[in-house]
Amino acid sequence: MRDAVTSLIRNYDITGRYLDRNAVDDLKSYFATGMARVQAAGVINSNAAAIVKQAGLRLFDELPELIRPGGNAYTTRRYAACLRDMDYYLRYASYALVAGDTDVLDERVLEGLRETYNSLGVPSGPTVRGIQIMKEIVREQVAATGIEGASFIDQPFDYMTRELGENDL
Ligand SMILES: CCC1=C(C)/C(=C/C2=NC(=C\c3[nH]c(/C=C4\NC(=O)[C@H](C)[C@H]4CC)c(C)c3CCC(=O)O)/C(CCC(=O)O)=C2C)NC1=O
Numbered sequence: 224m225r226d227a228v229t230s231l232i233r234n235y236d237i238t239g240r241y242l243d244r245n246a247v248d249d250l251k252s253y254f255a256t257g258m259a260r261v262q263a264a265g266v267i268n269s270n271a272a273a274i275v276k277q278a279g280l281r282l283f284d285e286l287p288e289l290i291r292p293g294g295n296a297y298t299t300r301r302y303a304a305c306l307r308d309m310d311y312y313l314r315y316a317s318y319a320l321v322a323g324d325t326d327v328l329d330e331r332v333l334e335g336l337r338e339t340y341n342s343l344g345v346p347s348g349p350t351v352r353g354i355q356i357m358k359e360i361v362r363e364q365v366a367a368t369g370i371e372g373a374s375f376i377d378q379p380f381d382y383m384t385r386e387l388g389e390n391d392l
Contacts, residue, residue, distance in 0.1 A: 227253040227323030267317040319379035
């Protein structure tokens with residue numbers, strides 16, 4: 224599992240190079256956002272249950288067919304599994320925010336997910352929507368606490384969205 228620093232060092236070490244100007248700029252911007260990343264993760268941590276709950280309500284409000292007979296989140300068990308998945312996406316997004324790198328998402332979340340979702344008929348479009356709703360809520364909450372320059376928040380959510388979408392689940 225890599226973070227922004229170990230990823231960068233790995234890339235330079237592969238070709239035996241010293242850190243050049245690009246590397247230094249990347250490192251500077253990572254460290255410059257470091258405190259804000261930690262604070263944003265803190266906002267997520269202390270509101271995680273509410274964020275997942277609210278995102279679930281919005282998702283099922285937008286796409287009520289998911290929780291009707293025949294929908295993939297129909298029945299209490301599958302409804303709970305859906306919210307649990309949302310909780311996974313949120314928790315791993317918070318790790319990726321702190322790491323400044325999406326490697327943890329590849330390794331712990333996205334690996335093998337396509338096969339699982341395929342075999343269970345979990346629809347990718349609504350899953351992607353659920354992740355985007357959580358992104359919107361996190362953005363609102365982080366902005367409300369006055370954390371500056373938190374544009375990095377989108378990154379892990381958009382990455383998971385892109386991977387789920389492109390994989391054509
Ligand atoms: C940490 C990494 C990780 C991920 C990501 C993960 C996902 C994951 N989601 C699953 C199921 C599921 N996932 C969903 C999710 C949804 N259905 C919908 O209609 C919505 C669009 C969506 C919620 C947003 C549902 C309903 C199931 C149960 C499907 C079934 O058993 O029929 C399963 C099958 C096993 C189980 O039910 O526990 C896995 C492995 N597990 C992991 O360990």
